[in-house]
Amino acid sequence: xxxxxxxxxxxxxxxxxxxxxxxxxxxxxxxxxxxxxxxxxxxxxxxxxxxxxxxxxxxxxxxxxxxxxxxxxxxxxxxxxxxxxxxxxxxxxxxxxxxxxxxxxxxxxxxxxxxxxxxxxxxxxxxxxxxxxxxxxxxxxxxxxxxxxxxxxxxxxxxxxxxxxxxxxxxxxxxxxxxxxxxxxxxxxxxxxxxxxxxxxxxxxxxxxxxxxxxxxxxxxxxxxxxxxxxxxxxxxxxxxxxxxxxxxxxxxxxxxxxxxxxxxxxxxxxxxxxxxxxxxxxxxxxxxxxxxxxxxxxxxxxxxxxxxxxxxxxxxxxxxxxxxxxxxxxxxxxxxxxxxxxxxxxxxxxxxxxxxxxxxxxxxxxxxxxxxxxxxxxxxxxxxxxxxxxxxxxxxxxxxx
Amino acid sequence: xxxxxxxxxxxxxxxxxxxxxxxxxxxxxxxxxxxxxxxxxxxxxxxxxxxxxxxxxxxxxxxx
Numbered sequence: 420x421x422x423x424x425x426x427x428x429x430x431x432x433x434x435x436x437x438x439x440x441x442x443x444x445x446x447x448x449x450x451x452x453x454x455x456x457x458x459x460x461x462x463x464x465x466x467x468x469x470x471x472x473x474x475x476x477x478x479x480x481x482x483x484x485x486x487x488x489x490x491x492x493x494x495x496x497x498x499x500x501x502x503x504x505x506x507x508x509x510x511x512x513x514x515x516x517x518x519x520x521x522x523x524x525x526x527x528x529x530x531x532x533x534x535x536x537x538x539x540x541x542x543x544x545x546x547x548x549x550x551x552x553x554x555x556x557x558x559x560x561x562x563x564x565x566x567x568x569x570x571x572x573x574x575x576x577x578x579x580x581x582x583x584x585x586x587x588x589x590x591x592x593x594x595x596x597x598x599x600x601x602x603x604x605x606x607x608x609x610x611x612x613x614x615x616x617x618x619x620x621x622x623x624x625x626x627x628x629x630x631x632x633x634x635x636x637x638x639x640x641x642x643x644x645x646x647x648x649x650x651x652x653x654x655x656x657x658x659x660x661x662x663x664x665x666x667x668x669x670x671x672x673x674x675x676x677x678x679x680x681x682x683x684x685x686x687x688x689x690x691x692x693x694x695x696x697x698x699x700x701x702x703x704x705x706x707x708x709x710x711x712x713x714x715x716x717x718x719x720x721x722x723x724x725x726x727x728x729x730x731x732x733x734x735x736x737x738x739x740x741x742x743x744x745x746x747x748x749x750x751x752x753x754x755x756x757x758x759x760x761x762x763x764x765x766x767x768x769x770x771x772x773x774x775x776x777x778x779x780x781x782x783x784x785x786x787x788x789x790x791x792x793x794x795x796x797x798x799x800x801x802x803x804x805x806x807x808x809x810x811x812x813x814x815x816x817x818x819x820x821x
Numbered sequence: 822x823x824x825x826x827x828x829x830x831x832x833x834x835x836x837x838x839x840x841x842x843x844x845x846x847x848x849x850x851x852x853x854x855x856x857x858x859x860x861x862x863x864x865x866x867x868x869x870x871x872x873x874x875x876x877x878x879x880x881x882x883x884x885x
Binding site for chain 2: 431456457458462478479480481483484486487488491497499558561755761765766767768770771772774775778779782783813814815816817818819
């Protein structure tokens with residue numbers, strides 16, 4: 420794969436894929452990076468709200484497919500290397516897990532990190548009572564008490580989704596809610612939802628798994644016995660990813676004019692941008708603006724294409740890589756007696772997989788089956804586990820989806 | 822080889838990711854959802870998916 424690009428987009432969510440597509444449609448050689456999978460936050464949503472128009476709703480999967488298909492049709496190259504650092508310059512240098520690459524312009528569209536409460540012992544409870552994905556982990560809390568922490572539209576939607584499953588949902592709002600009157604009405608009407616404003620989570624009680632949270636309100640502190648807590652506060656932007664770019668208190672990158680930053684060849688789109696409206700429609704607009712701005716940044720000051728009217732066209736532009744470029748990690752010396760199961764840990768996925776695996780075990784008279792799983796449903800699979808499976812098993816049956 | 826058990830709702834996402842990664846996984850599509858089903862409901866889905874997997878697995882082994 421090339422290491423020299425006209426435009427590099429860091430992040431494969433809605434903003435990133437839109438920026439990449441717009442730039443590629445303008446004839447630029449574009450690479451889009453996402454260390455996990457295309458789709459960004461959409462991957463963890465059950466329903467899209469206020470899309471394709473305000474008040475509307477849609478399933479995220481179709482949109483992700485469309486975004487990827489349109490980007491690829493425009494000639495965008497997708498990479499799943501992780502971009503760890505961007506050094507501004509002409510060209511910019513990007514440090515990635517696959518080596519260093521250069522780009523004439525860079526669009527930062529990483530989105531925000533998952534929510535966190537900022538409390539000791541929190542990370543150890545991820546997947547053991549702490550989650551940031553109602554769509555992924557909600558069924559694990561069927562009939563149990565949960566708390567949702569936050570103040571925005573996303574918080575409200577996640578609480579409403581959990582209310583379909585949990586025995587009770589306590590929404591802990593650190594200040595006052597910022598969600599819309601329409602969502603406020605739905606929360607009020609929901610049977611099992613209680614909203615506490617001015618509520619701070621000050622402690623986590625756990626014994627291997629979460630058993631409760633300590634909540635401070637104007638009336639003092641109290642224990643809330645919940646088996647699950649879903650924080651949508653403490654999300655932060657990609658400060659430090661790009662040399663010298665200032666950020667706001669939430670570590671989102673500051674821009675000077677729309678998507679432009681203090682660095683002429685670096686642009687920011689989507690939730691990573693300070694002040695961005697966190698709606699799908701605004702993110703699409705942001706991505707398009709960033710893609711156009713990145714293309715414009717490559718043009719010389721007098722306008723027209725780079726190179727004084729002569730443009731060198733890469734003859735491989737838009738051509739799919741040959742097989743040699745496709746990353747394949749075939750297993751070592753395993754034979755057909757070595758079969759394993761790998762579950763994504765979503766509700767009932769493991770049970771489905773084991774049931775299917777038992778049938779195969781009996782059919783092939785296998786002595787046993789290997790087994791591995793993701794730590795939790797909303798996290799990426801561990802690379803070492805994937806490598807171990809590929810090296811030790813001839814076939815691995817994988818559960819994806821739920 | 823790594824056959825994927827995927828529920829129908831997630832199929833477009835899996836196909837998009839596979840396309841982006843330039844791979845063509847062997848897919849066994851199970852009607853969505855799986856989460857929240859009781860034992861009997863899940864058993865029916867296991868039966869259907871297992872039948873597909875056995876065929877696919879036999880073919881793959883026989884092709885070598």
